[in-house]
Amino acid sequence: MAFDTFVFILVSGIVLGGLYALMAVGLAVVWTTLDVFNFAHGAFVALGAYVAWQVTQFAPGPQGFVFATLAATIFMFVVGFLLHFCLIKPFERSPNIVLLAVITTLAASSIMESSIQLIWGPREKQIEAAVSGRFEFFGAGIGANDLLALVVALAALAGLALFLRRTSTGRAMRAAAQNREAAELMGFNVAILFAVALGIAAATAALAGAFIGSLRFINPTFGADPLMKALVVVIFGGVANFTSPIYAAFILGIIESFSIYYLGLYWAPAVLFALMIAVLIVKPEGLFGNRQKTL
Amino acid sequence: MAPFFEIRNLSRSFGGLKALSNLSLVVDEGEIVGIAGPNGSGKSTLFNVITKIPFGSSSGEVVFRGSRIEGLSDIAIARMGIVRTFQRETVFRSMSCVDNILVAIEQTLGARGAEAEKLADEASEIVGFPRNFHNVPAAALPIFYQKQLMITTAVAQKPKLLLLDEPASSLIEDEVDWVHEVIKKLNSMGITILLIEHVLPLLTGVSSRLLVLEQGSRIALGPVDDVIRNPVVVEAFLGKPQ
Numbered sequence: 288m289a290f291d292t293f294v295f296i297l298v299s300g301i302v303l304g305g306l307y308a309l310m311a312v313g314l315a316v317v318w319t320t321l322d323v324f325n326f327a328h329g330a331f332v333a334l335g336a337y338v339a340w341q342v343t344q345f346a347p348g349p350q351g352f353v354f355a356t357l358a359a360t361i362f363m364f365v366v367g368f369l370l371h372f373c374l375i376k377p378f379e380r381s382p383n384i385v386l387l388a389v390i391t392t393l394a395a396s397s398i399m400e401s402s403i404q405l406i407w408g409p410r411e412k413q414i415e416a417a418v419s420g421r422f423e424f425f426g427a428g429i430g431a432n433d434l435l436a437l438v439v440a441l442a443a444l445a446g447l448a449l450f451l452r453r454t455s456t457g458r459a460m461r462a463a464a465q466n467r468e469a470a471e472l473m474g475f476n477v478a479i480l481f482a483v484a485l486g487i488a489a490a491t492a493a494l495a496g497a498f499i500g501s502l503r504f505i506n507p508t509f510g511a512d513p514l515m516k517a518l519v520v521v522i523f524g525g526v527a528n529f530t531s532p533i534y535a536a537f538i539l540g541i542i543e544s545f546s547i548y549y550l551g552l553y554w555a556p557a558v559l560f561a562l563m564i565a566v567l568i569v570k571p572e573g574l575f576g577n578r579q580k581t582l
Numbered sequence: 583m584a585p586f587f588e589i590r591n592l593s594r595s596f597g598g599l600k601a602l603s604n605l606s607l608v609v610d611e612g613e614i615v616g617i618a619g620p621n622g623s624g625k626s627t628l629f630n631v632i633t634k635i636p637f638g639s640s641s642g643e644v645v646f647r648g649s650r651i652e653g654l655s656d657i658a659i660a661r662m663g664i665v666r667t668f669q670r671e672t673v674f675r676s677m678s679c680v681d682n683i684l685v686a687i688e689q690t691l692g693a694r695g696a697e698a699e700k701l702a703d704e705a706s707e708i709v710g711f712p713r714n715f716h717n718v719p720a721a722a723l724p725i726f727y728q729k730q731l732m733i734t735t736a737v738a739q740k741p742k743l744l745l746l747d748e749p750a751s752s753l754i755e756d757e758v759d760w761v762h763e764v765i766k767k768l769n770s771m772g773i774t775i776l777l778i779e780h781v782l783p784l785l786t787g788v789s790s791r792l793l794v795l796e797q798g799s800r801i802a803l804g805p806v807d808d809v810i811r812n813p814v815v816v817e818a819f820l821g822k823p824q
């Protein structure tokens with residue numbers, strides 16, 4: 288393989304990894320705090336993308352994209368926050384909470400996808416990117432918008448990490464995730480903290496969705512694929528640390544990018560799932576995991 | 583003048599169970615009052631209903647420095663200076679020690695940033711909690727240091743009345759001596775203390791008075807020497823070693 292092809296595949300993999308990281312961290316935050324798996328995460332990505340698309344219809348151009356992304360992120364934070372009280376909170380005392388949450392989040396996912404279809408129709412759309420053009424990078428042409436997606440994803444992850452480590456709400460969220468009983472005993476408003484966690488997950492999903500929508504075409508059910516990838520990432524990397532799914536996302540993004548080149552688009556997902564199953568067999572707590580899960 | 587702290591006819595029931603019934607007590611500023619009683623006699627429940635953490639009383643009055651507080655929220659009560667520790671380990675195990683302290687101060691006092699960090703440092707200094715443990719995950723500490731962390735967390739909340747729920751449980755003798763010293767030190771700094779403890783040498787060693795509960799009711803209250811000779815107490819509690 289020529290060196291420029293190698294660089295191109297590698298950079299595409301890293302960009303893919305950045306977007307996977309953003310989505311996987313959203314899943315992981317919900318998994319570590321609420322103790323449930325959020326099957327609506329893909330629909331969060333899709334709804335976020337459509338909201339961003341709608342805003343760019345009123346506000347075109349680069350500023351429009353920035354504005355649309357911000358609006359979608361905030362809108363989805365509110366949606367996620369409120370959904371906690373419909374999807375998870377009513378069932379939290381039930382011994383079947385994990386199973387019930389699978390059902391409620393799947394239901395929410397399907398309702399959101401149908402709503403997207405009703406509001407915006409089934410036809411594919413693309414969001415106008417903020418930047419265009421290509422960089423020459425070791426002989427490979429790298430899209431400016433790909434690079435922007437990577438930088439924003441990394442900045443958002445760093446911001447989220449700072450929020451969790453350095454702010455009082457972040458600390459309280461980690462405490463509630465860690466030991467819900469003790470947090471309740473100490474008078475924390477756990478319901479609000481959990482709602483914030485779901486809100487953050489939805490917001491990161493929206494951010495990823497807006498960028499995916501500017502890189503490819505979107506349709507009402509396009510979130511299913513990112514959800515699957517994020518699931519593979521979370522299982523592959525584990526959730527022992529905030530950074531575990533992030534490393535995993537980049538590794539899988541790069542592997543996917545190379546498998547697409549060598550094996551073709553249709554085999555690439557199979558490679559990822561095979562890797563996931565291998566990790567489940569060899570190290571079920573995830574590649575970077577130990578047996579405990581934290582934020 | 584109104585007493586420093588007073589409870590009047592405090593009761594709490596769980597369904598048919600009277601965990602606390604008609605308990606009254608007056609505490610002077612600067613006192614250490616020890617609380618004893620068999621398992622399930624309502625000691626921890628008393629701390630719960632005073633602080634409203636996690637629940638309040640069914641009936642009765644709590645008066646702190648002249649004002650009724652039983653209608654206030656848990657946070658308002660903590661901000662007035664009534665702070666408790668818990669009998670069970672309530673450290674957040676995967677969080678660093680300093681985060682454990684900070685999350686509590688942020689929750690109760692609403693302190694933020696550098697101010698919160700200063701409170702955490704001061705409390706570590708007072709209690710003698712080693713500052714080089716600050717960035718260690720709490721779970722990595724031996725139980726003794728986790729107990730120290732719980733006390734440091736309470737002290738960081740600037741208590742005027744400190745409620746300690748079995749600070750010496752599952753500690754060895756030297757460590758119990760450390761608890762003894764730290765209680766004396768906090769008291770000498772002007773903090774009034776209510777102490778629940780099954781380790782009797784500690785309880786009788788630091789307390790000026792003892793309150794003994796049985797099935798939610800007061801069966802004795804008075805100077806330590808009188809109470810431990812009281813035949814009712816001996817029969818209810820001291821006669822049966824825990």
Ligand SMILES: Nc1ncnc2c1ncn2[C@@H]1O[C@H](COP(=O)(O)OP(=O)(O)OP(=O)(O)O)[C@@H](O)[C@H]1O
Nearest residue numbers: 596599601619620621622623624625626627628669
């Ligand atoms: N939240 C609750 N719900 C129902 N019953 C409770 C609750 N909390 C306490 N109780 C009951 O109230 C009684 C008093 O409990 P409490 O924890 O105050 O005892 P204690 O004196 O602290 O005992 P120990 O020495 O074992 O700590 C017990 O019978 C207990 O089972």
Ligand SMILES: [Mg+2]
Nearest residue numbers: 625626627669
């Ligand atoms: Mg108790």
